[in-house]
Structures are given as C-alpha cells and as structure tokens.
C-alpha cells in the first residue's frame with residue numbers, strides 16, 4: 001500500500017536514520033525497530049550494502065522502509081527499485097524534487113533556509129526535513145522559519161536525541177523527528193535497539209522540557 005508523506009510522518013514520533021554496513025544486520029535491526037514501535041525506517045544510501053538492506057528490511061511485516069541520502073534521480077530510481085516507499089534527501093535540488101514528484105513517492109527534502117522551503121513550496125511540496133537541525137540554529141531557527149511559512153510541516157533531523165526530541169515534538173509544525181540514536185554504532189544488539197525504539201515511540205511533545 002502506498003502512503004502519503006503525511007502518513008509516513010504520522011507513523012511514529014521518530015524516524016530512525018540508519019547507516020547499515022552489513023546486509024545480514026538488516027533483518028534484526030528492522031525487526032527490533034518495528035517491534036519497539038518504530039515502523040518508518042530511513043536507510044541511508046551511505047554504504048555499498050544500502051540497496052540490499054532496503055530489500056531485506058522491506059520483507060519485515062509492518063516496516064515502511066524508505067531511502068535516505070538520496071542525492072539525484074538515478075539514486076531515487078535505484079531506491080524505488082529496491083522497494084523504498086519514501087525518499088529522504090539532505091537537500092533539495094530541482095532534478096531530484098521533480099523526479100520524486102513525477103514518481104509520486106513521499107519525499108522529504110532537507111531544508112535549512114526560507115529559500116529552500118520556498119523552492120519546495122513552488123514545486124508543490126509541503127513537508128520538509130529540517131537539516132542539519134541543531135547546527136542550523138536548532139528549534140529557535142525552525143520556529144522563526146515556520147512563522148511566515150505556516151503551511152509547512154517538518155521532520156527535524158541532525159543532532160536530535162531522546163532528551164531533546166520532546167522540545168521539537170511540542171511544536172505544531174513538527175510532525176516527527178529523525179535521528180540515529182535508536183541504533184547505536186557497534187555490534188547489533190536487538191534487545192537494546194528494541195528498548196531504545198520503545199522509548200522513542202513513546203515520546204511526545206513536552207513544553208516543560210528544558211535545554
């Protein structure tokens with residue numbers, strides 16, 4: 001079943017950003033994340049194994065597997081061929097934006113300025129990644145951008161943690177956040193990943209959170 005970008009962003013408060021080196025790790029990681037309550041999985045095309053990882057993870061019941069670090073239409077096609085159901089990019093280019101729209105696949109391009117978001121709006125996009133979130137000015141910057149660009153909705157990613165996520169999630173223009181913290185670097189520990197996923201899936205916006 002194909003989903004809209006809103007539906008993908010509504011699946012859970014956190015989209016795990018995954019950098020998977022070994023295809024054999026794909027199933028245990030995806031199973032642990034889905035079991036913990038995080039069905040939307042962003043597999044970054046940063047490793048030679050990434051497309052095969054998408055193919056494997058797509059077999060996991062309940063998983064909605066997308067591709068991240070998609071930089072051009074060629075990678076978009078390869079990711080879709082591997083079974084990606086949504087596409088994430090660190091930035092927005094005209095060729096990639098137009099290709100994603102033509103392919104009718106949920107697309108979350110990275111944006112960090114009003115100009116980026118406005119170019120996306122000109123293409124008809126309404127949902128964006130805010131990337132890299134913390135180093136682009138953090139929540140104060142996104143609040144300032146969202147004020148004049150009221151129709152836009154965001155998935156901030158980059159530097160977000162389990163501790164900081166509730167502050168972002170408390171904002172009406174933030175639909176979910178992305179982050180790599182749920183799958184710690186090093187040997188795969190499914191029980192640990194499931195526990196971190198469960199914690200992330202339970203996150204809600206908390207205006208009282210400081211920091």
Ligand SMILES: O=C[C@H](O)COP(=O)(O)O
Nearest residue numbers: 017157158159160179180
């Ligand atoms: O490039 C970074 C990814 O978008 C995730 O960022 P993170 O490791 O800071 O969560």
Ligand SMILES: CC(=O)C(=O)O
Nearest residue numbers: 068069088089090110
């Ligand atoms: C970081 C990012 O936006 C991506 O890898 O797609």
